Amino acid sequence: MREAGVNMVNLAVFGWSRIQPGEDTWDFAWLDRVMGLLHEGGVRVNLGTATASPPPWLSHAHPELLPVTADGVKLWPGGRQHYCPSSRAYREAARRLVEAMAERYGGHPALAMWHVNNEYGCHVAACYCDVSAQAFREWLERRYGSMDRLNRAWGTDFWSQRYSSWEEILPPRRTPTWPNPTQQLDFARFSSDTLLECYQLERNVLKQRTPDIPIGTNFMSFFRPVDYWKWAEHQDIVSNDSYPDPADPASGMRAAMADDLMRSLGRGRPWILMEQTTSRVNWREANVAKEPGQARLWSYQALARGADGIMYFQWRQSQAGAEKFHSAFVPHGPTESSPAWLEAKQLGGELRELDRVAGTRVEAGVAVLLDWDSWWALEQPSKPSGRVKQVEQLESYYASLFQANVTADFARPVDDLSKYRLVLAPNLYLVSRDAAANLRQYVEGGGHLLLSYFSGIVDPDDHVWLGGYPAPLAELLGLTVVDWYPLAAGATVALRLADGTLGLGDVWSELIRPSKAEVLATFAGGRLDGEPAFTRNRFGRGSATYLGTRPEPLVMSVVLRDVCAMAGVTPVLDAPPGVEAVRRGEMLFLLNHGEAPAEVRIGEQAARLGPREVAVVDWEMAEETSR
Numbered sequence: 001m002r003e004a005g006v007n008m009v010n011l012a013v014f015g016w017s018r019i020q021p022g023e024d025t026w027d028f029a030w031l032d033r034v035m036g037l038l039h040e041g042g043v044r045v046n047l048g049t050a051t052a053s054p055p056p057w058l059s060h061a062h063p064e065l066l067p068v069t070a071d072g073v074k075l076w077p078g079g080r081q082h083y084c085p086s087s088r089a090y091r092e093a094a095r096r097l098v099e100a101m102a103e104r105y106g107g108h109p110a111l112a113m114w115h116v117n118n119e120y121g122c123h124v125a126a127c128y129c130d131v132s133a134q135a136f137r138e139w140l141e142r143r144y145g146s147m148d149r150l151n152r153a154w155g156t157d158f159w160s161q162r163y164s165s166w167e168e169i170l171p172p173r174r175t176p177t178w179p180n181p182t183q184q185l186d187f188a189r190f191s192s193d194t195l196l197e198c199y200q201l202e203r204n205v206l207k208q209r210t211p212d213i214p215i216g217t218n219f220m221s222f223f224r225p226v227d228y229w230k231w232a233e234h235q236d237i238v239s240n241d242s243y244p245d246p247a248d249p250a251s252g253m254r255a256a257m258a259d260d261l262m263r264s265l266g267r268g269r270p271w272i273l274m275e276q277t278t279s280r281v282n283w284r285e286a287n288v289a290k291e292p293g294q295a296r297l298w299s300y301q302a303l304a305r306g307a308d309g310i311m312y313f314q315w316r317q318s319q320a321g322a323e324k325f326h327s328a329f330v331p332h333g334p335t336e337s338s339p340a341w342l343e344a345k346q347l348g349g350e351l352r353e354l355d356r357v358a359g360t361r362v363e364a365g366v367a368v369l370l371d372w373d374s375w376w377a378l379e380q381p382s383k384p385s386g387r388v389k390q391v392e393q394l395e396s397y398y399a400s401l402f403q404a405n406v407t408a409d410f411a412r413p414v415d416d417l418s419k420y421r422l423v424l425a426p427n428l429y430l431v432s433r434d435a436a437a438n439l440r441q442y443v444e445g446g447g448h449l450l451l452s453y454f455s456g457i458v459d460p461d462d463h464v465w466l467g468g469y470p471a472p473l474a475e476l477l478g479l480t481v482v483d484w485y486p487l488a489a490g491a492t493v494a495l496r497l498a499d500g501t502l503g504l505g506d507v508w509s510e511l512i513r514p515s516k517a518e519v520l521a522t523f524a525g526g527r528l529d530g531e532p533a534f535t536r537n538r539f540g541r542g543s544a545t546y547l548g549t550r551p552e553p554l555v556m557s558v559v560l561r562d563v564c565a566m567a568g569v570t571p572v573l574d575a576p577p578g579v580e581a582v583r584r585g586e587m588l589f590l591l592n593h594g595e596a597p598a599e600v601r602i603g604e605q606a607a608r609l610g611p612r613e614v615a616v617v618d619w620e621m622a623e624e625t626s627r
């Protein structure tokens with residue numbers, strides 16, 4: 001580890017059955033030894049609370065803690081994460097374990113952080129068992145207070161669903177056809193909250209016993225089941241597990257997007273890249289290895305986008321178990337000739353020289369809105385189109401920013417957005433009264449908003465806002481949408497831009513009636529020939545631009561260049577295609593994602609970057625030379 005520059009490890013994350021081999025038997029000897037060795041070696045520990053995989057004795061004694069799927073299938077022990085988050089037996093056992101861990105290691109000199117559980121929701125994001133059903137009812141009672149309010153919120157007169165007592169209510173188990181949409185939305189909220197209760201239970205134990213040790217759990221990039229905004233408020237340090245697919249050319253962009261989300265979840269604070277692989281994972285159909293330099297490149301990318309720690313899963317490749325073919329620092333065979341080892345070791349040496357980056361911040365002029373309620377509601381079935389997927393839509397905007405080297409944060413629709421010059425809202429389907437008022441206030445005050453189709457459609461109960469789509473935003477946008485014409489897979493719609501050039505849109509088209517908005521582009525051909533496709537409304541001191549389809553990448557980049565120029569948002573640097581440029585504090589990071597060498601001009605100077613090469617330049621130098 002010293003050779004590879006490792007100075008922190010995650011430890012004992014799945015250690016429960018070894019730490020507590022029976023209800024009243026404990027074995028800390030092995031962990032004491034490892035903690036001691038690490039400490040002697042100058043390696044600090046992010047210590048797992050080990051609660052993510054209950055030991056066999058526990059599920060044997062309490063089979064009711066096993067989770068159940070929507071189909072009524074019980075998930076048995078033998079894998080991991082086989083617990084119902086509402087189970088009292090599970091929670092009590094977890095509490096005992098965490099108390100014991102805090103007791104034993106709370107004062108250990110190697111302890112740097114607590115790693116609570118692991119990747120909440122990863123395999124079991126929601127449980128539908130009877131215990132969960134009861135917990136769901138209690139959650140609903142707290143939310144609605146009365147049956148009548150619940151019936152109204154769920155719209156239960158439709159399809160004869162009116163409830164007369166709490167006992168009748170169930171989780172949205174497998175039904176003949178779609179379960180009630182608001183029931184599903186509430187169940188998503190409940191499931192995220194219930195996992196959060198488990199996290200909080202552990203966090204409270206730890207905070208009480210070790211108030212000075214930071215506590216967190218590892219997130220999983222854009223993970224739909226868990227509302228990370230809500231969770232992030234309870235993380236001393238936000239951390240992420242990132243496994244981009246090396247076979248996918250868009251992975252560099254996707255990883256950047258996840259990095260930006262992590263920084264934003266922590267409200268700009270440095271975060272930790274908690275897990276990535278040195279080369280291959282073991283859970284894709286074909287586990288393509290990272291290209292030479294790619295692990296290092298994506299590590300630098302996280303660093304550039306605000307990470308203060310770069311970590312990996314895993315140290316030593318195991319000989320047995322389900323993950324024995326997952327890459328590691330130390331492979332099954334000879335270490336010295338392993339390219340993954342050599343690259344990780346090289347990075348370890350380099351990070352030692354980059355202390356001045358730690359603690360510095362990344363500033364962004366653009367915010368992209370993401371709201372979990374809206375995401376949950378948008379991707380439920382029985383919509384005008386099942387092809388509008390939240391992350392896919394976010395990506396089509398983000399990709400354009402990424403290519404142009406415009407740095408973006410993520411934000412909630414109800415956040416104070418005034419520090420951003422430009423706000424993008426791709427498919428913000430669910431909009432609360434507060435969110436709509438906030439967007440209006442942002443634009444009135446001089447902000448520039450770019451919003452897409454199928455936004456502002458429903459309220460937090462998933463009831464359609466009446467009065468012409470998108471009713472709560474219609475005045476701000478200066479238009480109403482009369483009807484929707486979703487496009488089939490593979491179908492496109494032609495667009496005529498202001499300068500007469502033609503482009504394409506996909507996924508969606510619609511009939512827009514501007515009241516005040518000016519028309520920036522029209523649909524060309526078909527039933528919408530000549531009708532507005534893109535519009536802009538000057539509102540207060542700012543503007544609201546609206547897109548009635550998803551533009552193809554080329555058109556998207558034209559649109560974004562235009563709104564950025566209007567909002568005064570500039571790229572970090574003009575760099576050749578494939579070269580990412582990010583400013584963090586006083587450093588400029590240049591990352592060549594391309595397969596070919598690239599030359600980046602920084603004023604009079606030029607930086608030459610080989611394929612997947614990186615350069616870290618003093619920002620002042622970059623600024624001076626470009627004058």
Ligand code: GLA
Pocket residue numbers: 118119241243275281282313323326
């Ligand atoms: C997740 C888990 C790890 C391991 C890796 C494998 O991130 O946290 O325990 O299973 O996936 O990629």
